[in-house]
Amino acid sequence: xxxxxxxxxxxxxxxxxxxxxxxxxxxxxxxxxxxxxxxxxxxxxxxxxxxxxxxxxxxxxxxxxxxxxxxxxxxxxxxxxxxxxxxxxxxxxxxxxxxxxxxxxxxxx
Amino acid sequence: xxxxxxxxxxxxxxxxxxxxxxxxxxxxxxxxxxxxxxxxxxxxxxxxxxxxxxxxxxxxxxxxxxxxxxxxxxxxxxxxxxxxxxxxxxxxxxxxxxxxxxxxxxxxxxxxxxx
Numbered sequence: 001x002x003x004x005x006x007x008x009x010x011x012x013x014x015x016x017x018x019x020x021x022x023x024x025x026x027x028x029x030x031x032x033x034x035x036x037x038x039x040x041x042x043x044x045x046x047x048x049x050x051x052x053x054x055x056x057x058x059x060x061x062x063x064x065x066x067x068x069x070x071x072x073x074x075x076x077x078x079x080x081x082x083x084x085x086x087x088x089x090x091x092x093x094x095x096x097x098x099x100x101x102x103x104x105x106x107x108x109x
Numbered sequence: 110x111x112x113x114x115x116x117x118x119x120x121x122x123x124x125x126x127x128x129x130x131x132x133x134x135x136x137x138x139x140x141x142x143x144x145x146x147x148x149x150x151x152x153x154x155x156x157x158x159x160x161x162x163x164x165x166x167x168x169x170x171x172x173x174x175x176x177x178x179x180x181x182x183x184x185x186x187x188x189x190x191x192x193x194x195x196x197x198x199x200x201x202x203x204x205x206x207x208x209x210x211x212x213x214x215x216x217x218x219x220x221x222x223x224x
Contacts, residue, residue, distance in 0.1 A: 034212050043113075043200070044152075046212030089152065096142060096165065097213065101151035 002026055004092050006100035013080045013107050020076040021103040023090030027071035032093040035064055035075055038102070039086040047075075049093075080107045111135075113216035115201050121222045122191055130186040130219045132201030140204045141184050142213065143176060147197040155199075158184065191223045 005024045013019045025033060032051045036044040048057040053068040061078045077084050087104045091097035114133040122128050134141050143155040154168035158178045169175070173192075178184040188195055198220050202213035 032210070036212070036215075043215040043217045044202075044213075046214070049210050049212045051210070091152075096154055096157045097152075098154065099144075099152040 002092050002094070002098040004090060004098050004100040006088075006090055006103050008103060009101065010104040010106070013077075013084075013105060015080060015082060015107055015109050017080055018076065018078045019080060019105065020074050021088065021105075023073045023075070023100055025071050025073070025090070025092040025100075027069060029094065030068045030071075030092075033066060033068075033073050034091040034093055034097060035073070036089040036091065037086045038089055044089060047088075075103075077105070080105075082107045082109050113201055113203055113214050115199075115216035115219050117219055118217065119220045119222075121224060124193060124223055125190055127187065127189045128191055128221065130188075130199050130201075130221070132184045132186070132203075132216060134182065134184070134201070134203030135214055136182075138203035138205055138214075139181070140206060141178055142202045142204075143184070143186050144200045144202065145197040146200065147194075152200070155186070188221075191221075193223045196221055196223045 007022050034049050035047040038044040048064050050066040055066040057064050064075045066073045085107045087102040089102045091099045116131045139160045141158045144152045146152050156176045157165040173189045176186045198218045200218045202215045204213045
């Protein structure tokens with residue numbers, strides 16, 4: 001079982017503020033790191049698949065960076081909106097995804 | 110279909126009964142995965158199918174759990190003699206291929222409650 005850790009477990013953000021949170025994963029035998037957004041009553045939605053050290057990906061106001069040598073990834077939300085409220089999951093991909101427990105983001109209007 | 114379809118969406122069963130959960134992946138996706146999320150826990154890997162290869166069953170928690178995938182498409186997860194600790198949301202996902210660079214597409218899940 002691969003150890004994928006996310007912190008913090010939850011956070012509350014005021015609308016308009018920016019925030020970020022962390023995923024740490026094994027730095028050996030790295031293939032890819034996935035980020036998913038999981039909104040209540042919906043299915044997890046793929047945000048990013050990151051494979052290269054130093055990779056930065058962006059989708060709207062959400063972006064992610066990757067450091068494979070030290071085994072961490074950051075996800076950033078710029079100018080948070082209520083619709084960003086969700087649980088954000090990262091997952092380490094060897095031949096299957098090993099998920100972290102997630103960071104639950106609540107954006108207050 | 111356009112997405113991954115799971116049925117039923119909710120299932121309440123009595124302890125000791127058998128249940129079957131169904132997953133219909135995206136057409137053409139060769140890889141299919143089952144995960145579950147128990148209350149307060151993260152997503153737990155159960156089983157993985159890739160094409161015609163033997164499935165990876167390493168995540169199945171006990172021999173009461175089994176899964177099959179017929180014709181490389183629809184998959185059924187069967188839980189025999191259900192226990193209360195089996196209560197969870199069971200998620201199915203598919204991807205175009207092993208280590209798909211586009212990520213997995215998840216179904217909306219089956220919420221299983223064992224009473």
